[in-house]
Amino acid sequence: MSQTQLAIAAMQPEEFRRKVVAHLRSTLGSFEEKATAHTWSQALAATLNEYIYAGRSRTLKTQIESQARTVHYLSLEFLMGRLLASNLHNLGLYQVAEQAMALQGLELADLLEQEPDMALGNGGLGRLAACFIDSMATLALPAIGYGIHYEHGLFRQEFIKGRQVERPDQWREFGSPWEICRPESQQVVKLYGHVETIHDQNGSRKVWHPSRMLRAIPWDIPIVGYGGQNVNILRLWESRADHFFDWDVFNAGGYVDAYAELVQAETVSKVLYPNDETDAGKELRLIQQYFFSAASIADILRRFESAHGNDYHLFATLNVLQLNDTHPAIAIAELMRLLVDEKQLAWQEAWQITQQSFAYTNHTLLPEALETWSVSLLQTVLPRHMEIIFEINRRFLQQVDERWPNDQQMQAKLSIIQEGEKKSVRMAQLSVVGSQRVNGVAKIHTQLIKTELFPEMVQLWPEKIRNITNGVTPRRWLKICNPRLAELIDQHVDADWPRYLEKLEQLKPLAKDKDFQQKFMAVKQRNKQALVAVIKQLTDVEVSAEAIFDVQIKRLHEYKRQHLNLLYILVLYRRLLKNPALDICPRVFIFGAKAAPGYRMAKDIILAINRVAKVINNDVSIGGKIKLVFLPNYRVSLAEKLIPAADVSQQISLAGKEASGTGNMKLAMNGAITLGTHDGANIEIAEAVGEQNLVLFGMKVDEVKALQHSGYAPQHIYQNNEEIKAALDWLSGDFFTPEQPGLLASISKNLINEDPFMVLADFAAYQQAQQRIDSFYRQKSAWAEAAILNAVSMARFNSDRSIMEYANDIWQLKPIPAAEC
Numbered sequence: 001m002s003q004t005q006l007a008i009a010a011m012q013p014e015e016f017r018r019k020v021v022a023h024l025r026s027t028l029g030s031f032e033e034k035a036t037a038h039t040w041s042q043a044l045a046a047t048l049n050e051y052i053y054a055g056r057s058r059t060l061k062t063q064i065e066s067q068a069r070t071v072h073y074l075s076l077e078f079l080m081g082r083l084l085a086s087n088l089h090n091l092g093l094y095q096v097a098e099q100a101m102a103l104q105g106l107e108l109a110d111l112l113e114q115e116p117d118m119a120l121g122n123g124g125l126g127r128l129a130a131c132f133i134d135s136m137a138t139l140a141l142p143a144i145g146y147g148i149h150y151e152h153g154l155f156r157q158e159f160i161k162g163r164q165v166e167r168p169d170q171w172r173e174f175g176s177p178w179e180i181c182r183p184e185s186q187q188v189v190k191l192y193g194h195v196e197t198i199h200d201q202n203g204s205r206k207v208w209h210p211s212r213m214l215r216a217i218p219w220d221i222p223i224v225g226y227g228g229q230n231v232n233i234l235r236l237w238e239s240r241a242d243h244f245f246d247w248d249v250f251n252a253g254g255y256v257d258a259y260a261e262l263v264q265a266e267t268v269s270k271v272l273y274p275n276d277e278t279d280a281g282k283e284l285r286l287i288q289q290y291f292f293s294a295a296s297i298a299d300i301l302r303r304f305e306s307a308h309g310n311d312y313h314l315f316a317t318l319n320v321l322q323l324n325d326t327h328p329a330i331a332i333a334e335l336m337r338l339l340v341d342e343k344q345l346a347w348q349e350a351w352q353i354t355q356q357s358f359a360y361t362n363h364t365l366l367p368e369a370l371e372t373w374s375v376s377l378l379q380t381v382l383p384r385h386m387e388i389i390f391e392i393n394r395r396f397l398q399q400v401d402e403r404w405p406n407d408q409q410m411q412a413k414l415s416i417i418q419e420g421e422k423k424s425v426r427m428a429q430l431s432v433v434g435s436q437r438v439n440g441v442a443k444i445h446t447q448l449i450k451t452e453l454f455p456e457m458v459q460l461w462p463e464k465i466r467n468i469t470n471g472v473t474p475r476r477w478l479k480i481c482n483p484r485l486a487e488l489i490d491q492h493v494d495a496d497w498p499r500y501l502e503k504l505e506q507l508k509p510l511a512k513d514k515d516f517q518q519k520f521m522a523v524k525q526r527n528k529q530a531l532v533a534v535i536k537q538l539t540d541v542e543v544s545a546e547a548i549f550d551v552q553i554k555r556l557h558e559y560k561r562q563h564l565n566l567l568y569i570l571v572l573y574r575r576l577l578k579n580p581a582l583d584i585c586p587r588v589f590i591f592g593a594k595a596a597p598g599y600r601m602a603k604d605i606i607l608a609i610n611r612v613a614k615v616i617n618n619d620v621s622i623g624g625k626i627k628l629v630f631l632p633n634y635r636v637s638l639a640e641k642l643i644p645a646a647d648v649s650q651q652i653s654l655a656g657k658e659a660s661g662t663g664n665m666k667l668a669m670n671g672a673i674t675l676g677t678h679d680g681a682n683i684e685i686a687e688a689v690g691e692q693n694l695v696l697f698g699m700k701v702d703e704v705k706a707l708q709h710s711g712y713a714p715q716h717i718y719q720n721n722e723e724i725k726a727a728l729d730w731l732s733g734d735f736f737t738p739e740q741p742g743l744l745a746s747i748s749k750n751l752i753n754e755d756p757f758m759v760l761a762d763f764a765a766y767q768q769a770q771q772r773i774d775s776f777y778r779q780k781s782a783w784a785e786a787a788i789l790n791a792v793s794m795a796r797f798n799s800d801r802s803i804m805e806y807a808n809d810i811w812q813l814k815p816i817p818a819a820e821c
């Protein structure tokens with residue numbers, strides 16, 4: 001234990017309480033009799049910041065002294081959730097804070113509920129970034145996260161008559177105790193304008209004359225590693241008007257125009273695009289991408305130059321830039337621009353440095369998510385970058401020609417520029433060409449990148465594409481969100497299991513032990529009871545904790561097939577209506593999902609689930625055997641309440657479509673049984689926990705492909721399967737929407753005529769799998785054994801393991817534990 005950790009371990013509740021009260025008075029300007037729960041939570045955060053900033057200084061000092069190679073994780077999204085509980089746990093202060101607050105007559109849990117979620121992301125990609133920076137800090141890796149300081153994160157979801165309504169997210173309405181503004185590190189980001197070619201004695205060079213400028217203001221959020229020894233930062237950029245420009249307009253008499261410019265400049269970091277796995281394609285989105293990429297690279301170069309002057313050949317030795325999908329891919333062109341135009345390096349040298357510095361993670365194969373930018377838009381917004389991309393492509397296509405001489409087809413296939421009526425830039429191609437490594441996020445996904453997305457790139461660079469299976473932080477997703485299970489584990493395993501999750505494997509022999517099974521299931525039962533209250537509060541629906549809690553929580557997307565789940569619920573409900581004595585285990589179907597505001601079908605599916613829920617939950621004739629709830633505003637903090645209470649984890653995407661999934665890992669880690677397809681990380685979860693401890697069903701990737709080739713005809717399934725037909729007709733009629741018959745017909749129509757994600761093709765298998773769940777759950781001891789084996793076999797889905805693989809295979813990065821100072 002370090003000095004700091006020893007001091008923390010010796011902290012007494014009364015001493016801690018006094019510290020919090022001191023902050024309440026001197027930092028918050030309040031006092032005990034007056035302070036609200038919110039003020040107390042701010043005082044608690046201020047108290048933690050004492051430790052956090054000391055840790056930050058320690059870490060930074062060590063990193064500067066060691067001149068360590070550093071990874072820069074560039075991501076348009078960081079879905080952080082709340083930080084108070086995780087900072088308390090990571091610093092080792094949770095228990096003492098709980099006792100201290102009790103001395104003050106306060107419940108720590110109430111204070112934790114005061115904190116709004118930092119929802120600066122959409123779903124899996126953004127949450128992965130949050131887990132990864134937790135692991136990087138925990139592993140003492142020199143790392144910094146770069147993103148955007150959105151004023152409004154992902155929208156808050158409400159339901160009105162069952163429909164999703166989007167409301168603005170206001171996470172900073174009352175400020176955030178975790179962020180520090182660093183005006184001394186602000187940057188200028190240029191946009192628009194034209195490029196001039198200047199000819200002089202050394203030949204010709206290019207000068208970009210931008211016509212707009214933005215200021216990028218950094219806000220730093222400390223990321224506390226587990227154990228508290230290392231504290232990294234997440235640096236989020238906020239856009240502001242550039243003052244020089246403001247004043248020009250202002251002085252010319254354009255007082256109002258100067259403010260208009262200011263508003264425009266501040267729009268850039270105003271709001272997160274709420275699209276998950278779709279290409280937004282909007283000018284403002286491109287500006288967001290460039291804004292944070294350019295500010296981050298300028299920051300990295302500034303730091304580099306202050307240590308190494310203009311010795312740019314060292315740059316790639318000391319820095320690696322990880323692209324979280326293609327959203328920051330414009331950074332490749334930006335680094336080239338800086339090195340060639342501003343630092344006057346030869347193209348070839350600059351390219352070597354750039355290619356050595358970047359690495360790219362692909363998170364999806366869905367064509368609608370693969371970003372392209374029209375050449376004409378790029379020429380307008382970033383004219384010099386467009387020229388650079390053309391030049392990168394020209395040289396790359398020469399390489400292609402050397403490998404496949406005179407092969408026009410190959411040139412067209414591999415080109416970064418998509419030719420056609422409207423030329424566009426394919427950002428995935430740019431990212432592969434401009435990176436030393438490319439990785440997929442689960443074995444099957446990486447395999448599909450190699451065979452379906454970039455087979456020719458594999459021939460060009462056989463070593464470039466690697467797999468690194470995703471992971472999740474066991475701190476937030478087990479220790480913090482499931483304190484009852486954590487306590488049970490603590491009784492049997494060394495206290496450092498949240499770092500060394502493989503230690504849970506010591507519990508394997510207890511999976512068959514009746515006493516341990518009973519304790520494990522008692523924890524699950526308590527967690528379910530807690531969720532019962534949350535469900536009642538959020539939906540006013542009463543559910544029984546004796547039922548199976550069957551959970552599907554993730555973004556709403558047709559490929560994830562929430563409507564497959566719904567179709568089964570409809571079929572089951574019909575069976576119950578026909579035969580109320582039907583012998584099934586009571587079940588509560590629980591959904592949580594946000595739909596992209598412009599995604600019609602996804603919103604229709606939400607409406608359908610809500611309408612069906614209303615009918616089922618009020619139908620006394622089925623004796624409460626099934627209930628259906630859709631919890632509004634699914635987000636990180638709600639996930640933390642749902643996951644510990646889940647019995648069944650639905651992961652039912654069409655095979656080949658879900659790159660990895662990470663909710664699947666969190667749920668299994670908390671003892672839920674996966675009901676899943678042969679897709680993404682489900683396959684690796686099955687390997688880890690054993691096929692007998694989950695329920696996999698449905699077509700595999702080859703079968704999906706074969707069916708597509710032979711001509712998939714969902715109409716035939718609809719015509720020949722009586723139950724499917726009845727359920728789909730039912731949904732299209734007036735039974736669930738008496739006031740507006742046909743309101744939900746779009747879903748049935750789509751499934752019968754197109755069914756792009758083969759819901760009907762997998763239905764029979766799904767329904768059998770559901771029956772397997774039902775009979776499995778009745779065998780109490782076998783179920784408990786499987787649940788335990790799931791929870792204790794998740795070591796390989798620890799994000800620390802993922803990050804160590806990145807550090808070893810991609811970043812060549814070594815841990816540098818912070819020294820005491």
Ligand code: KOT
Binds near residue numbers: 128275278279363658
């Ligand atoms: C792609 C484009 C725009 C916005 C989001 C995406 C996106 C999200 N692509 N993949 N994801 C999810 O990433 C997770 C983390 O790797 C995966 O577990 C999940 O399967 C992806 O769907």
